[in-house]
Amino acid sequence: MPENRPSWDDVLAGTPLNMEKILETIHKAVGALPSGFGAEELAAVIEGNVAQAFSIENLLAAKAKVATDLVAFFAAGGSGPVEKSPTDLV
């Protein structure tokens, strides 16, 4: 393992910080658009969602759900429900 590899604390601390930069960029992009498209409202919704979405509680809850779903998936012989997400293609 390379010596300069960061700890998971660095990773978890760093990603939300950069998400703020993404939001800042979204704000700038929205500010450059002509008003009346509803872009300001969309940016406000996204900002609220990001603040809510990237929490340790959500991460742990998702991890637990996936563990349960994977057990059910393999118990069913490799089949189960499909639920695609907008982030699949991000």
Place this chain on the structure above:
Amino acid sequence: MKLLRTCLAITLFGLLCVFACSAHAQEPPVFYHWSDPVRLSFGVGGGYVWHTGEEANLPTTRKEFEVGGFGAYNIVPNLSFAGYAVRGFENRTWRVGLGPRLGVWKSDDKNHAASVSLRYAWHAGPESELPAFKHEWEAGGEYGFTFSPKVILAAYSAFGLDSHTFRSSVGARYKLF
């Protein structure tokens, strides 16, 4: 007495309708085999990307537009295996990434979603434009908004575990399937 029977019959019929509707609403989810193509998604798109972080490890071109293809295989509802191949307009390098993606949040209407991911990324192209670490593990966070059935607005930030640099992007994807 006849009126009472009629009222009882109507009430009973109403209750049966309610039970039938609730039973219909709780239909078991459809199961798909792991090999079913319905699990696959594919789209094309691009965005504006910029790099920040440890100065020595940053690529020569730090801000540019990039385009490419994006795909995913949905394993279970909150877990997908996702990949991409994109090419920068200015640096003319290819970047390919592959890894698991964990959905951490979805809005009630399922149009907004956030995920975290871990993926291995490779860079290829002109030597002068390649970053210091040509391949490395990345940890990232993604946000997607279904703008229309075929168009997804996308934002992500990924942290290179070896290079200590962030790559962030905002853009759009056109969903092919």
